[in-house]
Structures are given as C-alpha cells and as structure tokens.
Amino acid sequence: MRATEILKNEHRVIEQVLCAVDGMADQAVQRGTLDPQSAAQAIDFIRTFADKVHHAKEEDVLFVRMEAVGFPRDNGPISVMLRDHDSGRAYVRAMAGVVEDAARGDAEALRTFASNAHRYTEMLREHILKEDKVLYPMADQSFDENDQAELLTAFAEADKKSGAGLHDRYAELARTLAGQYQGSKRDRPR
C-alpha cells in the first residue's frame, strides 16, 4: 500500500465525522440545545484523529518529502493545504468555545456553533477532494520507490507514537457519531 492510500483511508473515516458534525449542528439549532457530550466527542475526534494523526502525517512527513523533490512550500498546492489546516483549527476553536453556552440553549452560541460547524465541514470536504484528486496523485508522480518506502516507514513510526489502538478507537467513535447523527444532505457525490 502506498502512503497516499493510507491517507485516503483516513479521509474516509474523517468524512463520517463531517456528516455527524453537520447533523449535530442542524439538530442543535432545531432543538434549541446542543448535546455537549457528542460535541466534545466530535471535537476530540477532529483534534486528535483529523489533526494530530492525519494532518501531522501530511505536514510533518508527506509535505516535507514533497518539498524535498521540488514542490515549493510557500506557494502552490502545499501552502493552500497548510492554510486549510489552519482555518480548520480556527473553526474548531470557535465551535469548542461555545459548546457550554449552546448546551444551555443560548441562541447566539447555537448559531455560532452551527455556522462554524458547517463552514468547517464544507471546507474540509473540499480540502479532502483536492488532496485525493490532485495533490496526492501529483506527489505520487514525483516520488520514486525509495521515497515511497521511506514515507511508509515514517507513517508507521508516527502511528506508533500515537499509541496502539488509537486508530481503532477513533474509527469506532466515527461510526458511532455517524450512526447517531444521520448523514447530512450536504454530502456530495464523487
């Protein structure tokens, strides 16, 4: 398996949570209250699995190797991806900041949670599409066998550092959240 296939598989897990986040935000607005436990679980998934596990593999391993074979970091596709990762972090910070008030039924907090949740999911879906369809194929074309082997080793090391069982735990959480908050209609076909 190529390193980019590992990343694509992680995208499929992340997409389950994007659906759940949309459903959670819509339900919170409809009911006038946010379930703080589900919100905390979704935010933990995004921060731990999407950001620490997945985005770290991209930022610390894949993009670094892409730079080594000639892709610029400060302009072009890598800089766009890095900006997306940063704006995702800002949306999630905004969501996390209003969970308590939204759970108490504060209308402004509910609106803030929902708008940041939807902006986040929309941005990350586009981001994933760009990576799956453009960035990863471009990277694979530029890597030789040695690059591919080293990427796999680096990914394995990164996962080892994250701790045994983490992938299974978060895959299970993604399934649970997706089951709890049925898929939003915002999903677009590929």
Ligand SMILES: [Fe+2]
């Ligand atoms: Fe990314």
Ligand SMILES: [Fe+2]
């Ligand atoms: Fe990604």
